[in-house]
Amino acid sequence: MKSKKRLAADILGTSPKKVKFAADALEDIKKAITRSDLRGLIAIKKIVKSKKNEQSRSRARKIAAQKRKGRQKGKGSKKGSKHSIVSRKEKWMAKVRVQRVFLKDLKDKELVSVKNYRSLYNKVKGGFFRNKRHIKLYLTEYHLIEKKEK
Numbered sequence: 001m002k003s004k005k006r007l008a009a010d011i012l013g014t015s016p017k018k019v020k021f022a023a024d025a026l027e028d029i030k031k032a033i034t035r036s037d038l039r040g041l042i043a044i045k046k047i048v049k050s051k052k053n054e055q056s057r058s059r060a061r062k063i064a065a066q067k068r069k070g071r072q073k074g075k076g077s078k079k080g081s082k083h084s085i086v087s088r089k090e091k092w093m094a095k096v097r098v099q100r101v102f103l104k105d106l107k108d109k110e111l112v113s114v115k116n117y118r119s120l121y122n123k124v125k126g127g128f129f130r131n132k133r134h135i136k137l138y139l140t141e142y143h144l145i146e147k148k149e150k
Contacts, residue, residue: 103117120138120144
C-alpha cells in the first residue's frame with residue numbers, strides 16, 4: 001500500500017501524506033498494479049488528494065471588526081516608523097492648510113492688512129509658525145491685529 005500511495009502521489013503531483021484512500025475501496029487499490037489502474041481509481045474518486053491546509057481567517061476577521069469600531073488602534077498595534085503612519089508631507093499639508101485658512105479668515109474680517117497678510121502668508125509658507133496658536137501669539141506680540149472702528 002505504501003508503494004501505491006507513492007505512485008498515486010506522483011500522479012496527483014503532491015506528497016504521499018496528502019493522498020487518501022477511500023475505506024470501501026481498499027480491495028480495489030490492492031489489486032491495482034499499474035499507473036493506469038491508479039489513474040482509473042483517481043477518476044472515480046476512490047483515491048483523492050486532501051485539500052491544502054488553509055490558515056483560518058476567523059481571528060483576522062474578528063480583529064478587523066474591532067478596528068472598524070476604533071478599537072486596537074493604539075501605539076502598540078502600529079507597525080512601521082513614525083512617518084509611515086502619517087507621512088511628513090501629509091503632516092505638513094495639514095498644518096499649512098489650517099494656518100492658511102486662519103489667515104484668510106483674518107483677512108476677510110479685515111483684522112489684518114493686506115500687507116501684513118502677505119508677510120504672514122510667506123512666513124507660513126516658510127514654516128515659521130508651529131501651529132495656529134503660534135500665529136495668534138505672534139499677532140498679539142507684534143500688534144498686527146487691527147481694531148475695527150464702529
